[in-house]
Amino acid sequence: MYEMVIIGAGPAGISMAAEARGVGIPAEKIVVLEKGDAHSWAIRKFYPASKPVLANYKGIKAVCTGVMCLTDMTKEETLTYIDRVIEQCQLSVHYKEAVTGIRPLAGGGFTVETSGGAYQTARCVIAIGILDKPNKPEYKIPPALARRVHYDITTEAIRDEDCLVVGGGDTASEYCQFLVQQNNRVTLSYRRQEFARLNPVNLESLLALETRAQVRILRGSNLSALEDEEGRPRAVFQEAGYAAETFDRVVYALGGTTPLNFLKAVGIKFEGEIPVLTEGYETSLPGLYLIGDLSAGKKGGSINLAFNMAAEAMRAISTCPLPSRP
Numbered sequence: 001m002y003e004m005v006i007i008g009a010g011p012a013g014i015s016m017a018a019e020a021r022g023v024g025i026p027a028e029k030i031v032v033l034e035k036g037d038a039h040s041w042a043i044r045k046f047y048p049a050s051k052p053v054l055a056n057y058k059g060i061k062a063v064c065t066g067v068m069c070l071t072d073m074t075k076e077e078t079l080t081y082i083d084r085v086i087e088q089c090q091l092s093v094h095y096k097e098a099v100t101g102i103r104p105l106a107g108g109g110f111t112v113e114t115s116g117g118a119y120q121t122a123r124c125v126i127a128i129g130i131l132d133k134p135n136k137p138e139y140k141i142p143p144a145l146a147r148r149v150h151y152d153i154t155t156e157a158i159r160d161e162d163c164l165v166v167g168g169g170d171t172a173s174e175y176c177q178f179l180v181q182q183n184n185r186v187t188l189s190y191r192r193q194e195f196a197r198l199n200p201v202n203l204e205s206l207l208a209l210e211t212r213a214q215v216r217i218l219r220g221s222n223l224s225a226l227e228d229e230e231g232r233p234r235a236v237f238q239e240a241g242y243a244a245e246t247f248d249r250v251v252y253a254l255g256g257t258t259p260l261n262f263l264k265a266v267g268i269k270f271e272g273e274i275p276v277l278t279e280g281y282e283t284s285l286p287g288l289y290l291i292g293d294l295s296a297g298k299k300g301g302s303i304n305l306a307f308n309m310a311a312e313a314m315r316a317i318s319t320c321p322l323p324s325r326p
């Protein structure tokens with residue numbers, strides 16, 4: 001029987017384990033289960049190699065309240081920082097172990113089922129983020145274009161090509177910056193006229209690229225279809241003012257989705273599409289917590305927010321003994 005099983009080894013999951021070690025829970029009583037073959041899968045997959053990792057992301061002020069804290073770093077430094085925490089806190093992280101279900105036990109606690117087996121635990125913390133399934137457009141992508149349509153820019157090297165980035169958030173801006181560095185010709189399609197969601201660094205960088213004619217921005221543009229033009233994606237726009245255009249690559253940066261089916265199958269209460277959470281991000285099932293991007297709401301999360309949520313959950317756990325279920 002574990003004291004705490006944590007699902008997901010991203011910033012939220014690792015900081016949760018570090019917080020638990022900080023209040024004296026023995027290392028062998030905590031396990032982190034990660035479906036990827038390394039921690040921080042989302043950071044590795046979605047962050048461009050040269051990206052500066054910002055402590056104040058999306059205007060969320062970086063006031064650290066727990067044992068982990070991000071300052072402005074590179075992607076590599078961020079991963080190394082998390083490596084060091086895993087090592088120093090002697091955290092047990094089981095990689096390549098995807099959690100498939102969580103079952104509450106009659107007398108309290110949970111069975112956590114994974115691709116590799118099952119774990120029994122008094123408390124369970126879900127920290128699986130929202131990027132496992134990136135949002136996709138509503139129109140159908142012709143199968144022949146699959147190799148030229150992307151939802152991240154680390155899986156394949158993209159150089160010296162005509163690229164269309166679709167989106168208008170920080171990720172879209174960062175993808176444009178990275179693709180320009182890789183000598184691509186970059187066009188950004190954004191459905192609105194103004195970039196209201198970008199943090200100041202990404203806004204300034206994007207507008208500077210536009211001024212230098214390194215990124216062409218199609219403001220107020222909406223794609224209605226991607227067509228197959230001899231194996232290359234042809235973007236068709238709803239707006240008459242934007243003629244259809246053919247690119248070598250299309251990269252979507254449309255954010256991620258809360259894994260609602262997974263959460264609902266566990267049996268926690270929802271209000272509409274939002275899980276009901278009490279103090280310390282505890283769900284309606286005592287002893288089951290949701291932290292990180294999963295609980296960040298519409299504005300989206302950040303690494304320091306994930307760290308702080310872990311600290312808050314641990315404070316609530318430390319001050320409140322687990323009630324047993326009837």
Ligand SMILES: Cc1cc2nc3c(=O)[nH]c(=O)nc-3n(C[C@H](O)[C@H](O)[C@H](O)COP(=O)(O)OP(=O)(O)OC[C@H]3O[C@@H](n4cnc5c(N)ncnc54)[C@H](O)[C@@H]3O)c2cc1C
Nearest residue numbers: 008010011012035041042054057099129292293301302303
């Ligand atoms: C392109 C981009 C740039 C960003 N830049 C910044 C920045 O500069 N600064 C900043 O503070 N924030 C940034 N963010 C946001 C930040 O990355 C997230 O807020 C943070 O990663 C959330 O951490 P998390 O642990 O909640 O989720 P994640 O980082 O998504 O981690 C979830 C982990 O759970 C694992 N997992 C998922 N499903 C399962 C399962 N069923 N079983 C087991 N494991 C599972 C995943 O493999 C993953 O390792 C950026 C995000 C993106 C997409």
